[in-house]
Amino acid sequence: MYIIIWEYHVKTEKQAEFEQIYSSPGTWADLFRKAKGYLGTELLHDESDSQRYLTLDRWASKADYEIFLKMWEQEYKALDARCEGLTEQEAPLGKFEFA
Numbered sequence: 001m002y003i004i005i006w007e008y009h010v011k012t013e014k015q016a017e018f019e020q021i022y023s024s025p026g027t028w029a030d031l032f033r034k035a036k037g038y039l040g041t042e043l044l045h046d047e048s049d050s051q052r053y054l055t056l057d058r059w060a061s062k063a064d065y066e067i068f069l070k071m072w073e074q075e076y077k078a079l080d081a082r083c084e085g086l087t088e089q090e091a092p093l094g095k096f097e098f099a
Helices: 012-022 027-032 062-073 073-088
Strands: 002-010 039-045 052-059 087-097
Touching: 002 012, 002 039, 002 073, 012 027, 012 052, 012 073, 027 039, 027 052, 027 073, 039 087, 052 062, 062 073
Parallel strands: none
Antiparallel strands: 002 052, 002 087, 039 052
């Protein structure tokens, strides 16, 4: 399994919209579901920092994720651009494989 983790600091007034787009049944997951090997997304909300969220995107393999990026590049970029105004900061925390 291949897991990609992102951290977000979401604008307070945009939290509801962010949660709709980044949650398990959200817009990002809808795009990911078009690809073979997508296993699911988890959206975590920090209980001590109301603006901080993590996403964990699970894929069967790194290869499945890379194929998805190539096949759906335009849609990925368009959705990413649409989401730019939701956060104050975002950063990838890492890409992990089970050992």
